[in-house]
Amino acid sequence: MLRKRHSQAEFFKFLTVMLVAALWVFPMSAPAETAGSVRSGTPLNIPEILEDQSSDPAVASFELFVQHGRTEFFSGLTTETLGYNGSYLGPILRVRRGQQVNVAVHNQLGQATTVHWHGMDIRGEADGGPHQPIMPGAVWEPSFNVDQPAATLWYHPHLHGTTGPQVYGGLAGLIFIEDEVSDRLNLPKEYGVNDIPLILQDRNFQSNGSFSYQVNMMGLVPGDTMLVNGTVNPYVEVNQEYVRLRILNGSNFENFLLQLSDGSSFYQIASDGGFLESPVVRDSLFISPGERVEVIVDFAAAADTEIALLAGGQPVLRFYVLDSAGFDSEIPETLASLPEIPAGEQLPTRVFELQSMGLRGTINGKAFDINRIDESVNQGEPEVWIIRNVRSMMRSSGHPFHIHGTQFRILSRNGSPPPLEERGFKDTVHVDPGEEVVIRVQFNHQGLYMYHCHMLEHEDYGMMGQFMVQ
Ligand SMILES: [Cu+2]
Structure with a gap:
């Protein structure tokens, strides 16, 4: 074989050409110029707030299109993605407490999906769990009333077995609930700015x-x-x-x-x-x-x-x-008053034992079966749920335990009062191996709901159960 020997000048010329080529192919690695300052990276995408198509202030009407898209995460490279009304993720649904919300969800995916309103205190038929599949080409039109405090919730697919891949592809969006409390507080409120x-x-x-x-x-x-x-x-x-x-x-x-x-x-x-x-x-x-x-x-x-x-x-x-003062908002000392939890309550109690080894896990020893209802709960009656994460021989993990259709309160973590940040409303609680979290939960609506680990592959591979509220 003939080996060509480069001179030093040739080598530097080669290096320059390669550098220019690299910058051409990967311009993102070069600093971006913004308003005279050097910025490293890409401006953060701020999701759109979806237009409410209702002129009646008591009603919010939205249209969501579940679709395929192409997204350029890296300059010059295209990624096949999924999105709501766009190529990746979805717009924000901003609603108010007291409103009736109507959504038309158009499934343009070419495969079945669902849209679950994560954190909504809502009747089972509107919840968007595995029992409300939207077939390819079909339109799902749930309607529900918002009757819970201001919060940031979210929506995502929940079809059993394909939740993980559909969310990974890009199907997720946020819901903002506003109310009189969030109106009154002088918090930063300029969307996308503060x-x-x-x-x-x-x-x-x-x-x-x-x-x-x-x-x-x-x-x-x-x-x-x-x-x-x-x-x-x-x-x-x-x-x-x-x-x-x-x-x-x-x-x-x-x-x-x-x-x-x-x-x-x-x-x-x-x-x-x-x-x-x-x-x-x-x-x-x-x-x-x-x-x-x-x-x-x-x-x-x-x-x-x-x-x-x-x-x-x-x-x-x-x-x-930036070298600018911005808005005059505050961190209020008091944010909201939460319902007091009655002391010394004797409530019906259920135990949920989570156990996993690597990918696969169970709740109370059972893997999910869509034809089996695991628990039956009375509407409007508070209960105590004890959530235990049982260690396995190996490859245990912590689990974020999520309950549909409600917001609950944490009574204790490992026998002690919960830390301050866990004393508000929760719909998902992380439980580490060996830990026990006790919650007080109540369901205000009727229907069939899910409880599950929110690690989506645990959920898809069976770490889920269902309960009927009636
Ligand atoms: Cu898990």
Whole structure:
């Protein structure tokens, strides 16, 4: 074989050509210019707020199209994705307490799906669980009344066996409920400016840009790329003011531990089902799949002008703090008054034992069977549910336990009163191996509902049960 010997000049010429070629192929790696400042990354995608088609203030009407799309997460690479009214994720449904909500869901996927309104206190037939499949080409038109406090909820598919892949493809969106309490509080309220939703998801990509959804004995293979609202390596500019972050762990299988890179604290104002009574100062936030945490970050007191939101110590979103004051909002000392839990109640009690080994798991020793109703519950009667995560011989994991059709309160965690951030309304609670969480739950509507692990591959592979409220 002939070996060509390059001169030093030739080598540098080659290097220059390669560098130019690399920048051409991967322009995202070059800093973006914004308003004269150098920004690293891509502007954070802010989901649209879906237009309410009803002129009657007592009614909100929405149209959702479940569809295929193509998304450019990386410049020059196309990913086949799924979305609601767009190529990836969905718009925000903003509703008010007291409204009647009508939705027309058009399934243009070419496969069956459902839309579950995660966190809604709602009758079983409108819940969007596995019993309300929407066939390809069909339209599902649920109607329900919003009768619960202001909160950030979300919607996503829930067809048994394909929930994981459909959510991974991009099917998820947020629901904002507003009410008189959220109106009255002087919280940051400028959507996209100081009231910012953050849908956190991990994903794996193949070299051609397509998603790599891999399930093995252990579960779902963790992603090597973080998406925030579907943006890779995102940044957002903020004023020197309070900024409210409505955070959803929209991952299928991964927990996140969130911190701020300058060591400052979060002021947690809400959990899954709405406001806490008072803000809770937190240095880090643990959030499991399906859970929401709402916080305020004080960017007026920020120590740096570039602050990253860290997940597991790695930056997932950069905030660039501008040299401008922003709005005059506050972190109120009192947020909401929550119903007091009566002391010394003697309530009907049920036990739910979660157990898993890697991918597969059971609840009370049973894998999901859509033809079996596991529990029968009386409408409007409070109950105590004890949720235990039983250790396996190996490969146990924590489980985010989610209950449909309600918001519950945590009475105790491992025999002790719950931490302050767990004293508000919840619909999903993380239970580690060996832990026991006791909750007080009540169902205000009738119908067939699900309880399950919200690690979507645990759910798809059987870690789910169903209960009838009548
Ligand atoms: Cu699980």
